Amino acid sequence: MGLLKTAATVAVASSVHGRVQRRQQARWAAQDQQATAWQAQQPPPQRPAQHPAPPAQAQPDDTAERLANLTKLGELMNAGLLTQAEFEQQKARILSS
DSSP states (O other): OHHHHHHHHHHHHHHHHHHHHHHHHHHHHHHHHHHHHHHHHSOOOOOOOOOOOOOOOOOOOOHHHHHHHHHHHHHHHHTTSSOHHHHHHHHHHHHHO
């Protein structure tokens, strides 16, 4: 008799589990369809208008000025007024500007 009770309990549990699982699957499918429909209703993302880049303005060529500054810097280092570290620091500043 105990075996029959166990079999009946297992059958009921399996049936309930199957119904719960089918209900969840149906709910999830409806949510997926709803999300897909919502996404289809949304307008496509707007891309910013492409404006042509302004023409490059001719910048003054300051190569000559940089070269003059580097030359003065080298003369100051050779005269002993700047250390090698100070020279490198100032040279980097001139070249980066």
